[in-house]
Amino acid sequence: MINAVGRDIPDEILKQTGKQPFMGNHHFDGYEYKKDGPVTKCVINNTDSKMVDNIREVLVKCGIKDGMTLGFHHHFREGDYIVNMVMEQVHNLGIKDITICASSLGKAHDPLLEYIEDGTIVGIQSSGVRGKIGQAISDGKLKGLAIMRSHGGRVRAIESGEVRIDIAFIGAPTSDDYGNLRGIGGKSNCGVLSYSMVDADYADKVVAITDCLVSFPNFPAHISMTKVDYVVVVDEIGNPDKIATGAAKPTSDMRKLMMADYCTEFVVNAPYFKDGFSYQTGVGGASIASTVSLAKVMKERNVRMRFGVGGLTKPMCDLLENGQVDALLDTQDFDLSAVESVIKTKHFRISAGEYADPFNKGAVVNKLDYVILAALEVDVNFNCNVVVGSDGVVTGAQGGHPDTAAGAKCTIVISPLIQGRIPAICTNVTTVTTPGESIDVVITDYGIAINPKRQDLIECMKEVDLPFKTIEELRDIAYSIVGEPERVQFDDKVVGIIEGRDGTIMDVVRKIKKFEFSEA
């Protein structure tokens, strides 16, 4: 069946998953449902300890068995040790057919490849994957379907009961012996625990893993003891220095700085730029640079930001430091400056649900004026791809891309027109992750295209001195330089789905086929 972004979703996949094809951002607005709830084992006695000696023992205590679903969070990003540590013990116990439901996975989790190949892991549900796991999925090695869902979409899937997490593991920088958890205060800080809050609320068993046990009460707790079954102390839960791996550092790349300037110029000329506006950026080099140049204009024109959301980085925390923003709402810290900023009184921690879940009574993303995002590919229908590389291999993550893009009044995507030989603006993206209806503006080094749907923005940019072009013109410039790419050759087999934030199917990912030259 062809969905609302023109993608053909095979009937057998709809049947197999029980899902519907994507029908537009607001199709489920007003939808009513009853939330799921966890099986809870009460602690009434005042004698038992929640402390367990090691991971293996806690797995046994939690009743680990074949076919379970395990929850993980990714606040340590490329410095995470928890997933590998737990899966090694699951593997050693001879457990099979595990589904991993993580808020994200990265190259740090390459060791899971072995467990995918031997059947320990048969399902992966994540915002995205990189490295060897991505390659394994695209090679068709995962027994089940990989499901890529946004941060908001993951909360929806868990709260609605579509996914039931049997055991959730929370890497906690500090914990007391009763399971009050904080993202700060230990030797390996990650700042916030936002993505694991839904796991704590909905998983049947919740295991805290810490490398810094503190005395009771570890308050104010980011996750309460009332939700935690067991606490395990290990040597190290992660390497905070690697939190910033992959995220951009301040750029000196002239091309990115130019795009950042274009972006700021656009932002300040759009109608939302006034005292009390709200703003979020991703961690691309140009996005970060645009925050820096925006801060300058805000100062010059005496405009204050009401709140910033993230995925936070140093430039966003600097706004707070310099008194240019009233509040920061934080779901994740992309660098150590952001981790350190968490202790400030106007730096608020929010859950992934508060941040982006489309199936609650209203999330922060709906209050955003601007969001500045990146993309691997954008097509002439403004559909974005952030998960599947142009070579067809899964190598990225949705993150909050579809959530913020859908929620914000003005969604700006920044991407260099060509990366190596790959055109970022193309006729058809390899895989759709964020629908074009969510994207308002695309900024490249060769020009800026406003979605024709946004005639209001086109109108108010009439007098603005920026290189406006149509999206088709941008594509044509790209193709004139690098040539028109051929479609990647895929096998028919579907290996994964890109889930819309409302749980529908946005697109499917197919098994990659080895390249063969066409007949000359």
Add this chain to the structure above:
Amino acid sequence: MEITKPALAGTLESSDCQVTVEPGDGKIDFALESAVINQYGNQIRKVVMETLNNLGINNVKIAIVDKGALDCTIKARVEGAVSRATDHFENNLWGGTGK
């Protein structure tokens, strides 16, 4: 022109390609490793074959490791490698391909 010895041109930097040519065994042997083979493999082969044809080469082993080079770069690197392999530097190449 006859390839008489092995030669190499280009680098493994992003947006470049490294071209190696060796004496062939009576035909053109083409091998390609490319970061963009899925999207541009056929196009790269076409550019290489045209360039060899323009240079009058039909007996060569040519191997290319491509890091996303544009057509103009690929053509220049093939011409460079062939020039070095044939010691033929006059009149050719960088003002326009061998005619």
